[in-house]
Amino acid sequence: MKRVAVLTSGGDAPGMNACIRAVVRGAAYHGIEVIGIRRGYSGLILGDGIQLTSSTVSNIIQRGGTILKSARSPEFRTVEGRQKAYDYLTNRAVDGLIVIGGNGTFKGALQFVDEFSFPVIGVPGTIDNDLFGTDYTIGYDTAVNTAVEAIDKIRDTADSHERIFLIEVMGRDSGYIAIQSGIAGGAERVLLPETGVSAAELIERLRQDRNGSQSSAILVLAEGEGRGTATVVAEQIKKQSGTELDLRVTTLGHIQRGGVPSACDRILASRLGLGAVEGLLKGKQKVMVGLVNNELVYSGLQETVSRSKPISEELLRLVTILNGSAFADSRG
Amino acid sequence: MKRVAVLTSGGDAPGMNACIRAVVRGAAYHGIEVIGIRRGYSGLILGDGIQLTSSTVSNIIQRGGTILKSARSPEFRTVEGRQKAYDYLTNRAVDGLIVIGGNGTFKGALQFVDEFSFPVIGVPGTIDNDLFGTDYTIGYDTAVNTAVEAIDKIRDTADSHERIFLIEVMGRDSGYIAIQSGIAGGAERVLLPETGVSAAELIERLRQDRNGSQSSAILVLAEGEGRGTATVVAEQIKKQSGTELDLRVTTLGHIQRGGVPSACDRILASRLGLGAVEGLLKGKQKVMVGLVNNELVYSGLQETVSRSKPISEELLRLVTILNGSAFADSRG
Amino acid sequence: MKRVAVLTSGGDAPGMNACIRAVVRGAAYHGIEVIGIRRGYSGLILGDGIQLTSSTVSNIIQRGGTILKSARSPEFRTVEGRQKAYDYLTNRAVDGLIVIGGNGTFKGALQFVDEFSFPVIGVPGTIDNDLFGTDYTIGYDTAVNTAVEAIDKIRDTADSHERIFLIEVMGRDSGYIAIQSGIAGGAERVLLPETGVSAAELIERLRQDRNGSQSSAILVLAEGEGRGTATVVAEQIKKQSGTELDLRVTTLGHIQRGGVPSACDRILASRLGLGAVEGLLKGKQKVMVGLVNNELVYSGLQETVSRSKPISEELLRLVTILNGSAFADSRG
Amino acid sequence: MKRVAVLTSGGDAPGMNACIRAVVRGAAYHGIEVIGIRRGYSGLILGDGIQLTSSTVSNIIQRGGTILKSARSPEFRTVEGRQKAYDYLTNRAVDGLIVIGGNGTFKGALQFVDEFSFPVIGVPGTIDNDLFGTDYTIGYDTAVNTAVEAIDKIRDTADSHERIFLIEVMGRDSGYIAIQSGIAGGAERVLLPETGVSAAELIERLRQDRNGSQSSAILVLAEGEGRGTATVVAEQIKKQSGTELDLRVTTLGHIQRGGVPSACDRILASRLGLGAVEGLLKGKQKVMVGLVNNELVYSGLQETVSRSKPISEELLRLVTILNGSAFADSRG
Structure with missing residues (x-):
């Protein structure tokens, strides 16, 4: 050679x-x-x-x-x-x-x-x-860190104004960026292609969170979740919940691709x-x-393009336990 | 007291x-x-x-x-x-x-x-x-730096894929964030409420830039420029230019408000x-x-809310001279 | 419970x-x-x-x-x-x-x-x-990223002035931060407790790098390498090499502990x-x-405090192959 | 031309x-x-x-x-x-x-x-x-921001361990970086070439701060303050104060020169x-x-190299009023 x-x-x-x-x-x-x-x-x-x-x-x-x-x-x-x-x-x-x-x-x-x-x-x-x-x-690691930095920034505003933010991150076919940035950003909910949650359910949970005390919340939406862009999902929630839940939308977009x-x-x-x-x-x-497992491995290209790599159940569970509970001040 | x-x-x-x-x-x-x-x-x-x-x-x-x-x-x-x-x-x-x-x-x-x-x-x-x-x-300074960091990241992709990006920054009534982040980000064009440019003109300039060599470009759009959101402006340009100019859009949104x-x-x-x-x-x-001028000054509140603060001509000129010229590789 | x-x-x-x-x-x-x-x-x-x-x-x-x-x-x-x-x-x-x-x-x-x-x-x-x-x-991951950001910054100066920098990172008993930040920072040499290199050898290699063309170099020193602080090591090299090799020293210190x-x-x-x-x-x-291997594992505390965790041979090899070769412009 | x-x-x-x-x-x-x-x-x-x-x-x-x-x-x-x-x-x-x-x-x-x-x-x-x-x-602005980021990081440790840190920033002949990074970093004291403070005075003030409650403190030292490096100044303070005041030292060094x-x-x-x-x-x-005053000005080179530019009294006063007071928890 x-x-x-x-x-x-x-x-x-x-x-x-x-x-x-x-x-x-x-x-x-x-x-x-x-x-x-x-x-x-x-x-x-x-x-x-x-x-x-x-x-x-x-x-x-x-x-x-x-x-x-x-x-x-x-x-x-x-x-x-x-x-x-x-x-x-x-x-x-x-x-x-x-x-x-x-x-x-x-x-x-x-x-x-x-x-x-x-x-x-x-x-x-x-x-x-x-x-x-x-x-x-x-x-991937850089993109997740970029998304987390963005979530940290938006949380400042969410908290100061006690608002709910829906943040769309990249991931056309998978929720990897969403799940990791959601956990690390302390997002109250993560909406993934891998796990369905209806608008009705979501509204119910957001209402529960709001009970007792006004509070902010961060929802992270994977681009490929299935219901459409963050704007579409936010409209759907606003419509179904009446004027009660006023979601702000941010689509992180191409900043996730670049950077050091x-x-x-x-x-x-x-x-x-x-x-x-x-x-x-x-x-x-x-x-x-x-x-x-931290070792170099050579896999068949055929396998690589045809098999899927599911998100770990442990991570999905983490979001529910650490971030999703209804507590007085829902921040982070 | x-x-x-x-x-x-x-x-x-x-x-x-x-x-x-x-x-x-x-x-x-x-x-x-x-x-x-x-x-x-x-x-x-x-x-x-x-x-x-x-x-x-x-x-x-x-x-x-x-x-x-x-x-x-x-x-x-x-x-x-x-x-x-x-x-x-x-x-x-x-x-x-x-x-x-x-x-x-x-x-x-x-x-x-x-x-x-x-x-x-x-x-x-x-x-x-x-x-x-x-x-x-x-x-303001933090918001401009946040916008510039985002532009730097998007430039990586713009350059790698030789694409044109339209980046919307905040500024409902003024182009301050747009002009400073545009200069500092090396944006090829800055679209402000203060300075009008027609879609036709813009297309003409983008075409000129593309002549000779394929190249990337960054356009920064102030939220309050007048024609609507970045998505609207991009659609307008794409429509008028045929399929020739394929703009990608990023709206920085609320990340500009927060952060250290x-x-x-x-x-x-x-x-x-x-x-x-x-x-x-x-x-x-x-x-x-x-x-x-780096001195503490007390101005009447009435004056503050009623008078406008125009963007310096010097800065507008900087964009034209340093960023906007048509040169082989338009990067930065 | x-x-x-x-x-x-x-x-x-x-x-x-x-x-x-x-x-x-x-x-x-x-x-x-x-x-x-x-x-x-x-x-x-x-x-x-x-x-x-x-x-x-x-x-x-x-x-x-x-x-x-x-x-x-x-x-x-x-x-x-x-x-x-x-x-x-x-x-x-x-x-x-x-x-x-x-x-x-x-x-x-x-x-x-x-x-x-x-x-x-x-x-x-x-x-x-x-x-x-x-x-x-x-x-650990945050500390490595902080060290890498510092190395990136120092490289700007090393390159502009064509100087050799010796950067001391934390790690009293181990070279983990040094090896990872050295690889990621593109350091020409990484000096670890785990791998000895004599001053004479080092000087010989630095001289070889300098041959042909003037150039910069970054050396990363683990705090616990064994010969003392970066200042001590730099003095030793300067003394043995005559005035030929003029190393600058930076000790990253406590910035590695903090931060988001x-x-x-x-x-x-x-x-x-x-x-x-x-x-x-x-x-x-x-x-x-x-x-x-990405799974939660419970190990005996006794084992934890008494057994050592050696640095992977693969990483040590990476530094030699990717960073350490003598090439015209040694930057990064 | x-x-x-x-x-x-x-x-x-x-x-x-x-x-x-x-x-x-x-x-x-x-x-x-x-x-x-x-x-x-x-x-x-x-x-x-x-x-x-x-x-x-x-x-x-x-x-x-x-x-x-x-x-x-x-x-x-x-x-x-x-x-x-x-x-x-x-x-x-x-x-x-x-x-x-x-x-x-x-x-x-x-x-x-x-x-x-x-x-x-x-x-x-x-x-x-x-x-x-x-x-x-x-x-200058970049260097100050780099120094402030470092101070922010070190404050995490200072606060967690309730320690006093002495941070040396660049400025051989002037205290500009020190004064601005000190104010922005919320440093309890800023030691400048422009303003002398004896070790005895400093110890007295640090003792006062410590009274009532254990607390952390950040001192920023300009390289050219006059008494020597941060290590020298820290040794002097430790020696004169007995074992009471245990200062940690960090010298930011060349990271202040580089970076985006x-x-x-x-x-x-x-x-x-x-x-x-x-x-x-x-x-x-x-x-x-x-x-x-935000206007382009051409000054004679002779004047530039011979006249000095003193640090504003307003900034020196800011440190004293906002950062230097003795309060229960001295953090930031």
Whole structure:
């Protein structure tokens, strides 16, 4: 193995740069060259690759986003597109490909591997943490901390004005960001795709909380909970409860994707980046490198894209016991 | 002067607690007692006052929100309400009232002073910085820094995906947060109530920026710009530009109100809080204490609520020259 | 079980308050009262206990330090002291004691349990992460992030002035903070108690790094590395290398102990706090509740205080491969 | 005027990059080319200049440090050195020089201007804020906020352990960082070069604070206070007070220099950078561009380096009244 290529694809996540750096320096340690592909699969098709050396990845471990940029590639969904990508890789004498991204990225990779038997290793880079085969994905810890900082700030206002806030966090298919930021932010309720709660129930609980004393409350809503955006859910509650419950809405949005990666994410990204290179060296392919019980583990890409990773029952129970009880001053 | 009362009213702002602390400790220094009124004018009417001492305000200088809480008070808009407030103050032998808040707070104060000739001093506490009679309001610097941190994070994604983001910041009547966070965040455009730009013009400029090279851009929109929310403005642009310009929208919302106050806001709040107490001692009333050219200044409350404070031409020019030019890679 | 007591002891750690909150609310859920003991074992001897309810622990999940305060207690090292503590607990009809702290705290607890057969459960609260029986201790993640933020800042200066910085981080007996902050901060070298490197070797490596191009470097030194403080180590290197290597020294010190706890630490503290209460309920005692492979685990207190937890070889290898290589511009 | 050069010199300060960006883009707006000189005066002598364009300064407004690097230049203190610098500038057809730095930088500039009559404008870039001719220097606001964040963190521990902390902040010749971070951090005492307090007095006040109730305290010491480092001062106090007062020491050190610049510093740097370019265009030279009462002002370089800027009496009074009183719980 003399040359590998690396790309980032899908939504950017804090720590992707730390991972690129680890791939490049890990490869350099083993005497392997690295070509960085710009703009994901789209750049692979266009042949937009640049040589990366240990010094070109200096001083990026602390940067959010991805220096290789990311983009959608409708063309990679076609056989012709994938053929061009394969041709580029073989022309450049690339022996293995490392793709950093999420579920969509890995589905594309899987198809590519199946067609061309090209060695590919996936690295889980997505703030959503919804990938089977790893306890944590790159960017998740930073996104949770960003959400928690936002909740802390909003709590100042919720408490000062004794209001109820509904805060929407990211997570199209999973409630990972919601559950962790909800627990850490001391949110009174967390609304997840994984656990249904009707508007009627919710109103009943909010009313109970308000009994005895006026108080504030923070509800965290996962983007993919099912009933729609926070604005829609708030309208529904306001409508059903009469004017009694006046919810304010905040949608955290894209601030969750960016920012300086946390220590956790930098270390995770470093471990997985090196693990990807050394996985290729050991002949592994069509796998994702992940961290399970603090050990590097290689899972089949097929399994990764098809199996779901449920939220732990213990965490769901924590919210109910620690945050959700009705007590005089419901703050935090 | 033996006893003063202090309250916070209107939207909460980071630094209000630092100001309460300064009022209490400044008063203590002069041998004056302080009664803290809970929930703004509403608490004044209900007689919800608590004694504040130097030690009760320990360890709050760094807290966001307001320990005295804030609330709307429709009753204070009635003569009966204000009469009750006056009765409470005289019953408790209060010699002067310090109100920390924004334009609405001061309008209420003005009516109260005119009817009862009660000594009142206002302290500008609002993130919007839209008050005449002070260069800066308490909470403004923190809000701008919060907005800039958010812009920095979103830029990571804008750059990685080469997208255009429209970020809505607070400022119902003024573009102060927008202009400062726009300059500091390196935003390519700032859309303000103070300066109109048509959708057609905007599209034309965005197209120019895109020419030559694909690139990202950040547009900062002041809440009160005039055309509606960021979502509305983005739809308008997308519609008029065809599918060409695909804007992403983020509304920062309530995270701008909360959070640990910046050093600037803590110092400003400390100076103004002490200034309010010493203003009352010197017989000043029906005034707002502000900071103009780094000096404490007392302006008539009437002037404060009626005059506007325009955004400096120099700052508007800075955005055009430093951020708005069309250059290859438009980042930052 | 009707009543438990909780105390914090030893150096404070971010997340201790989140843990107290979890103990109180977890106990409330099971119908158990909680007495908070102020100032650790010292308060236990003096009988300085206060009742804690769900609402008294509102709004503390995000606060650094410990609302129960901490103190040294030489008296608890005497039989008489421990007898008084026991008398207080029995007088107040306390059925179990939860102690949040580190190695010293647990040694005290062990002696107490052995003498009085009183049910005690320990919770690992220390920034040092040096306790056997848990993968992570409360406060560790926050301390690492604080150290990394500091390293990021110092790198700005190191790079601008092309200097070498030696940064001392906490860890009297272990290099946990050093290794993680070193990897995440992109430090060129990490000096640990666990791995010796002579001054001569270090100088040789620093010289190699400097060859070819002027460059900056960051060295992270664990407090307990063995040769003394950063100032001592820097003097040693300067002396042996002639004037050639001009190291600047920064000792992070107590900023590593405080601050808003990270999301990780809040969640860990919440899980362990509830786990401690439910452990007592299940009859467990003389144990520490920890998190091993993301599962709650109860280990014998004896084992906890006597066994060491070595730093993973994988992490040590990461520093060498990713950070330590000699490359043109050594930044990050 | 067709071409200007810009350099950074002296200690790096957050916002220097924002200033370089403003110089480059401001020049571009006026059709002027910019040469960036690397490593301060040293690079000027060696002819180490690179062309800077609007796109080369993209995405640096938020970065700490200086992309042009900084260095000491003993050679620039010689006539021969300055002659080489002049030759380089004339060979490259440079019409004006902008130097971003502090007092030492300006002294060098002054000598250069006097000898060669070359148009030079200084921009105040130093965290110390000790320059006459400007209310604020670039980097000062960020440094104060960094110091305040550190004080907030240390207060968690001071309060939890009821200890006294002595925190040393930067400021070799002035107490600006100390006074502002002391007020904003709620420090009980601020020890400045500008105001002497004997160890005996200090001990007496600390004892008074301790009377009645055990309590914590934060003392902020300016580096240049006069008695030596924080360690020296603490030893002196411990020695004179017997074992009674057990001060802990933290020296913030280089973390104060780096980091993401605050909104204030980015805006200040942007205004001054543009102001420097437009000053040269208007024929100004041998001046420093500063901000006085929120207006751009050009002061003579000679005045800037020779006059001192005293700390406002109002701020000194604030510390005494708001922080220094003896009250039960002295926290914050």
